[in-house]
Amino acid sequence: MNEDKPDWYNRAKNAPFSDEKFTSEMKKNVHRSVIFTDSKPKRRKYLQVGFVGGLMLLIILIAFQLPFGREEQQRAGTLPPGTEETIRAQGVTDEGRLRLIAVGQEKITTLGAPSCFGIETDMSFTGNYSVQYSTNQVTNEVTTLGDLTFIQPTSAPVDMIRLPFQDADVFILAPQYRDCHGIQIYAFAVEHETGKAVQLRFQDESLISYFSYYRPGTTPMVKENKLVLQSTEGPGGEGSSDSKLTRTYRLDLRQNAMVLVQGNTMISPAS
Numbered sequence: 289m290n291e292d293k294p295d296w297y298n299r300a301k302n303a304p305f306s307d308e309k310f311t312s313e314m315k316k317n318v319h320r321s322v323i324f325t326d327s328k329p330k331r332r333k334y335l336q337v338g339f340v341g342g343l344m345l346l347i348i349l350i351a352f353q354l355p356f357g358r359e360e361q362q363r364a365g366t367l368p369p370g371t372e373e374t375i376r377a378q379g380v381t382d383e384g385r386l387r388l389i390a391v392g393q394e395k396i397t398t399l400g401a402p403s404c405f406g407i408e409t410d411m412s413f414t415g416n417y418s419v420q421y422s423t424n425q426v427t428n429e430v431t432t433l434g435d436l437t438f439i440q441p442t443s444a445p446v447d448m449i450r451l452p453f454q455d456a457d458v459f460i461l462a463p464q465y466r467d468c469h470g471i472q473i474y475a476f477a478v479e480h481e482t483g484k485a486v487q488l489r490f491q492d493e494s495l496i497s498y499f500s501y502y503r504p505g506t507t508p509m510v511k512e513n514k515l516v517l518q519s520t521e522g523p524g525g526e527g528s529s530d531s532k533l534t535r536t537y538r539l540d541l542r543q544n545a546m547v548l549v550q551g552n553t554m555i556s557p558a559s
Contacts, residue, residue, distance in 0.1 A: 466504055
């Protein structure tokens with residue numbers, strides 16, 4: 289069958305597409321483009337997973353670090369927020385304040401039954417105490433009193449007895465407010481000239497001690513610039529009489545001492 293062929297048929301015989309324009313370099317570029325396009329979602333996925341994992345690790349490290357930081361702060365001796373000093377006793381001068389501050393925890397109980405030391409509802413506080421004097425926003429430690437027991441009706445700070453001397457204010461601390469025989473006391477002086485606070489010793493004849501005592505029901509007093517303390521009577525302090533025995537002390541700031549100048553002097557009931 290011999291039919292006339294269209295013009296395009298004859299032109300196709302000349303192979304116009306035999307010169308390939310899609311070169312090998314172009315194929316490589318297309319291949320790289322496909323690979324790059326396929327890999328982008330995967331890399332983005334890996335980046336997202338890595339970011340989330342890093343964030344979780346940071347949160348865990350912060351959570352562990354915070355308690356350790358607080359523990360280290362407490363070991364260093366700083367007070368955590370909300371913690372207040374426990375003032376067990378205090379005395380006030382014209383320039384400053386003398387305080388006994390609990391060091392560490394106190395052992396706190398109630399007496400539970402009446403005795404020479406108090407009634408059943410009285411409170412007992414036992415601990416170690418730092419004696420500090422503060423003036424003009426400056427605080428100095430005077431001394432420490434270890435294993436000291438306070439027995440008082442309430443938990444309020446004990447007010448020390450302030451006694452005016454010519455060269456100093458003397459403060460008498462009685463940790464226990466009552467006793468059957470003698471109430472034990474400690475003494476501190478704040479010098480007028482220097483503003484320095486010191487603990488005083490008691491020099492009773494051949495005995496030197498940091499504490500003394502006075503008779504229950506009486507009060508330490510100053511007469512002629514000397515400290516007067518009433519003594520107990522009889523063996524162990526039992527009994528009473530119409531006459532009272534007193535001990536008289538001279539304040540010696542050079543020795544930081546109350547020096548006995550007259551011991552167990554009898555005075556009349558009217559004195």
